[in-house]
Amino acid sequence: MTDKMKNLLVRTASGAVLVAVVFGAVLWSQWSLCALLAVLTVGGMAEFYALARKCGSSPQPVIGTVAGLTMLASGGFGTAFGFDVCFYGCCFLLLLLPVSFICELGRRSEHPLANIGATLMGVLYVALPLTLLELFTLFIPYVGLHRWLLLGFIVIIWANDVFAYLVGWAFGRHPLCPRLSPKKSWEGFFGGVAGAIGIGLLVRWFVADMLGDGSLFGWDNSVGFWVGLALVASVTGVAGDLVESMFKRAAGVKDSGALIPGHGGVLDRFDAMLLATPFVFVYLLFVL
Secondary structure (H helix, E strand, C coil), X not given: CCHHHHHHHHHHXXXXXXXXXXXXXXXXXXXXXXXXXXXHHHHHHHHHHHHHHHCCCCCCHHHHHHHHHHHHHHHHHHHHHCHHHHHHHHHHHHHHHHHHHHHHHCCCCCCHHHHHHHHHHHHHHHHHHHXXXXXXXXXXXXXXXXXXXXXXXXXXXXHHHHHHHHHHHHHCCCEEECCCEEEEEHHHHHHXXXXXXXXXXXXXXXXXXXXXXXXXXXXXXXXXXXXXHHHHHHHHHHHHHHHHHHHHHHHCCCCCCCCECCCECHHHHHHHHXXXXXXXXXXXXXXC
16 A cells, blocks of 8 residues: 555544544534634644744743633633623633733743734634634524534535645646645635535535524524625635645644644644634624
8 A cells, every 4th residue: 555545544534533523522512512622722722832933933832822721711601601701701811911921021032022922823813713613602592503503614614625625636727826835726716615605505405404494593594694604714714724824834844733643733624714713703793
């Protein structure tokens, strides 16, 4: 068996396990979802701070990770137990972030602005989008149904990645952004968008089988809703992929980590979702 075939088998097997873990965590309970997001937060922030160090910065990973987990816990416990819990978590976070400024006083670094910026950017780039995923429950008050909205978003992001790869591999001729990712093409980009829309409509059909038009549950389960969500998620997801490529190129590395065999690290696998989530969240604010 060739090395290429072995890598494909490893990538396929680990991808199947990853899908099972993500789907299981989302569908099992709110707390299993929170646990998964906590693992992704810690892993993603560790990878981001490693990239920052390779770029010459010296972030404060402990403060950044604690701040990220505090933000995540505020969102998760806040939606479960009410505004008071979220309020106290936000107060702690409000005090914790300026601590990075104070700690920088004792480090005597020549680049304090870069260090503080990298620390805070880790929170914004990794922890904030994952916290927003927890808050999808706010859009659909009916217990449990928000999980299907979240799963639909995740499936659309992954479908965009798969279709972009397949169409780009078969028909790619015009580079999308050769400076950052030479293998990406405009053909793959439009193929990914089309595939994401198609999968979004399949998700809509699946959900409609359970909810009808969703009006009884405060959910606009229309064709237009899912097409719009797929467009927002796929376009911004591609941008997220390119952003992470920019970070890795600046750091001089191929992968952000090695947590997921055949796929790289957390940022390698979830880069599109991290940047797409804030855009999709705002889209949901306006349409639901």
